[in-house]
Amino acid sequence: MRQFLRNTNVTFLAGAGLVFIIVQALINLGILNPYWQGVIFWGAAITMVSLGLNLIYGFNGQFSLGQYGFYAIGAYASADITYRWVRNDPSALVVVIFGSILALIFMLGVNAFLRRFYGVFTPTKFLLNFLAAVLGFFLAVRFVNPAIGQSLYQALNGLPSGISQQIVFFLALVGGATLAGIVSYLLGIPVLELGSDYFGIATLGFTIIVKVLLDNTDTILPFPEMKGARGMVGIPKWTTWPWVFFSFIAVVLVMRNLLHSSTGRAILSVREDERAAELMGIDTTSQKIMAFVVGSVFAGLAGGIRAHDLAFLHPTTFGFLPSFNPLIIIVFGGLGSMTGTIITGFFWIFLLEGVLRLYLPEGFETWRFVIYPIVLLLMMLLRPQGLMGRYEIAFLRRPLPPPKKEPSLAQKLIPEAGEVKA
């Protein structure tokens, strides 16, 4: 029994369950008003985005400024799905879900084909993957949507309204995250082959491209309902505490399990010494792309959660300045520490959007942008490794296997081999 209680998984799950119940109770009892509820949801979303960036930068060592671009893609894509759905139009749902599935299948096919050759030129690889993705979404728009759109809508609407809403919301979140993943994969192929600095600049460019496209969704892109720079209104407010909680736990668990596996070690090795990792037989480029895609999927998921809490999306939310928030959070919390990111992520929103906005005099918001950099500067001077360094709570810590007890076969056969000491 004692052993059981000491098991970190049990402790963690119990703790998480407790947090879930307490917050849900506070919401139900009306103690937590919608504003503070929003702060918690926002904190969870920004933490998910930051965890993704920590995977890319803190654990894999690739300096990225593109995280908010994927956050925006996830937010707008999932918002569009539910926006149209509540207006009796299933097209966005069908196109995003089936388009993603088709695109993924085609991209898998392309990559299986390319594996038969060696030394494939990166632009070729990018172009073929890009065409595969475009073909997938084109087929979804042109054929899948007209064929099954209406019948799917009727089938889902035949269910009790609460259930169909939950299903659509789930599909919207998955769709937004998948779309972010596909875009990040396409971006990652050409860009991650570059060194880390170039990667940072290219991803910054990507964030700016996304922002500009969002500003013009109604003019140069065919999405009048997103209303460009005026901001998208009328998104259903479907995000509830269980959705936030379980998405968040899913992100934490996926990231933890990924990092504590052989792939996770390969990801770390790229950060430590890319050349040495390559010369230990690790395909560093695909490890980098993998970490980048997973991090972006987290951001896309967080975008969906945030969009359906705010019920309003505006391109400036995903602009240049806010896009540094996740970076600040992970540097503050400690590069390569999930614990640090989680603590700082929530604390950041709690402090800046909760406490400071409510209790400080008017006009303080402007001062925030003077204070952030100063705090960051002090942090870099006084504690450059971040709040937590690389510390993790027991559940998130990489397990250290116990040393072996019995002497090995080699030692039994050749006793002197074990005695060679430095």
Place this chain on the structure above:
Amino acid sequence: MKGRPENLGPEVEARPVILEIEGLTHYFDSLRAVHDFSVTIKEGELVGLIGPNGAGKTTVFNLITGVYRPTAGSIRYEGAPLIGLPSHEIIQMGIARTFQNIRLFANLTVLDNVLIAYHPHSGYGLTDAIFRSRRFRERERVMIEQSQELLEIFGLADRQNDVAGGLPYGLQRRLEIARALATQPRLLLLDEPAAGMNPQEIDQLMELIRFIRDRFQLTIFLVEHRMRLVMNICEWITVMDFGEIIARGKPEEVRSNPQVIEAYLGRQAIR
């Protein structure tokens, strides 16, 4: 046969070729680093590559492992051409190497350093890892056991959970070799394994190299500066100077070769 001394005996010559380098030439811009380098190594041999600083020895290793793409020449491993392949594919074919200036994953544990090299053989995918499938647990256990066995051979078993960067220099050198062996090679390239060691440590290292060669049935190609090591364990030696091969033969032949003495000690020494 090209790229080999003549007098190694019929028993060795009958073995299959594992590595065949022919006419290898590499320029860094206009600087000629390696010129017309040819070596043929047979299975199970222990071959040395020596030469003064800047002779191009490490460049040869970098060319074999795909770090650079040679200007001209061919490299074949068990008959398959290597030129143009990315490094990780070359390593996965069964060539492993260590580095002259130690390149461990300094912030990770000793065990992790070895486990990382097992990654291409991990045998499970992303979904196994995320959902902690049975295959994940099974394969992870086997990988850890194998790594621990390797660490034991190198006398690092009790340091497995220490940070690799914090190990004493001699142990770091050994961990490098252990990590290289974890990639499960048939050909091991050792780049100055004795650098910075004292004579006593070199003696231990020699014993270790001989031992791992027999235990893992390796062919070893090593670059070295320290004559004590090279002369004692190598079956034959190639000598480079200014990117070119100036001599090859058994250790005792190379030792008395005037061209080699000149390259190492300068023209004055011969008079």
